Amino acid sequence: GDSVTQMEGPVTLSEEAFLTINCTYTATGYPSLFWYVQYPGEGLQLLLKATKADDKGSNKGFEATYRKETTSFHLEKGSVQVSDSAVYFCALSYSSASKIIFGSGTRLSIRP
Amino acid sequence: DAGVTQSPTHLIKTRGQQVTLRCSPKSGHDTVSWYQQALGQGPQFIFQYYEEEERQRGNFPDRFSGHQFPNYSSELNVNALLLGDSALYLCASSPETGENSPLHFGNGTRLTVT
Numbered sequence: 045g046d047s048v049t050q051m052e053g054p055v056t057l058s059e060e061a062f063l064t065i066n067c068t069y070t071a072t073g074y075p076s077l078f079w080y081v082q083y084p085g086e087g088l089q090l091l092l093k094a095t096k097a098d099d100k101g102s103n104k105g106f107e108a109t110y111r112k113e114t115t116s117f118h119l120e121k122g123s124v125q126v127s128d129s130a131v132y133f134c135a136l137s138y139s140s141a142s143k144i145i146f147g148s149g150t151r152l153s154i155r156p
Numbered sequence: 157d158a159g160v161t162q163s164p165t166h167l168i169k170t171r172g173q174q175v176t177l178r179c180s181p182k183s184g185h186d187t188v189s190w191y192q193q194a195l196g197q198g199p200q201f202i203f204q205y206y207e208e209e210e211r212q213r214g215n216f217p218d219r220f221s222g223h224q225f226p227n228y229s230s231e232l233n234v235n236a237l238l239l240g241d242s243a244l245y246l247c248a249s250s251p252e253t254g255e256n257s258p259l260h261f262g263n264g265t266r267l268t269v270t
Contacts, residue, residue, distance in 0.1 A: 048198075088246065088248075090259070141212075141252070143189070143204065144199075144259065146200075148198045
């Protein structure tokens with residue numbers, strides 16, 4: 045079946061450091077891929093998405109590229125801020141009418 | 157414009173009891189999905205409602221049931237609560253039309269079963 049695997053946390057970085065959170069997926073078809081973010085005490089928010097191979101999703105300085113050949117969708121940011129501290133979830137889905145399959149989440153903490 | 161609202165925010169129940177959680181979707185959204193997020197885990201899909209019917213269901217026992225009302229709001233019911241049902245329950249809404257329309261999540265209901 046379909047699944048998402050992401051790097052375990054917690055990840056702790058200093059402000060302005062480069063961020064990579066690895067995500068790989070297993071899919072029977074051609075899903076869309078997502079990164080969701082969960083700030084403390086809040087629900088999930090869509091951070092970025094990519095709907096087909098080689099698409100790059102980007103938002104708030106974060107980027108991820110849909111790599112079909114490596115079944116990956118790694119999240120990157122060139123310079124993190126304290127406000128980026130949150131839990132990040134990689135996910136896949138086939139349509140808005142379909143369920144979303146989430147990874148287990150990666151907690152990110154940024155030191156000032 | 158209110159987003160997805162869930163009630164209550166926190167709830168404590170005893171094993172064997174029953175619980176009802178409520179969700180109001182974002183304005184203009186007619187599809188509601190429910191997810192269970194155990195501590196330290198990603199959300200797991202419970203089921204989805206559209207036009208007052210359960211359209212999809214994840215791998216959850218029949219103790220988990222739901223309902224959608226004509227105004228698109230939804231309830232999640234869990235019977236015969238187990239300790240393992242302790243989790244954050246998230247409601248998400250989306251419009252039926254619009255391929256790949258993103259889900260909008262509520263802040264969740266934290267259920268603790270003792």
